[in-house]
Amino acid sequence: MAIMPITIYGDKILRQTVKPVKAIDDEMIMIIKNMFETMRNANGIGLAGNQVNLDKSVFVIDLTPVEGYEDLPPKVFINPEIIEYSDDTVFFEEGCLSLPNLRAEVERPEAIKIKFLNTGEEEEILEADDFYARVILHEFDHLIGKMIPDRVDEFIRKKLSDELKQIKNRQVEVDYEITQK
C-alpha cells in the first residue's frame, strides 16, 4: 500500500466534476486501499478521488475515530448519486484535508439517501442522517468540484479569503504529504 499526496485548494482537479468509474478491477481496489491509508495517515474521516489527483467518482469514509460512530463500518462509495435530501438542514463546523487548518460552519441537509456501487460492483442504497450524512455530502461535493467555501455565505467567504490565499500558496503547516504547487 502507499500513501498518496493530498491535493490542496488551488489544485485544478478539486474544481472538476470527476468521471465515473468504469471498472472496479484490481487496480481500482488497490487505489481504494491506498485512499484509506492516505486518509488515516492524515487523520481524516473522509477522502474523495480528486483529493488524491484521481479523476474518478469514488470516495471513502471511516468514522470509527468519531465518538458515537465507533461501530460504523468504513465504507467505499463508487459512482455515488444523492437521490433524496431532507428539507431540514443543520449547521455544523467542518474541516477538509484539502483546506488545512480551515474550519467553517456549513449548512447541509440533515438526512439523505444515496445510491452507489460497492467494491463488488453491486448497487447499494443507504440512508444516512446527522454527522454521517454531513460527511457523505462533503465528500460528494468534492466529486462535483465543490468545497467548503462554496457552501458558506458571501460574508463568511470574505472572512476566509486570506486563509484561502495562504492555503493556495502552501503557506500552511501540514503533517501529511500534499501536492507541490
Ligand code: ZN
Ligand atoms: Zn474535503
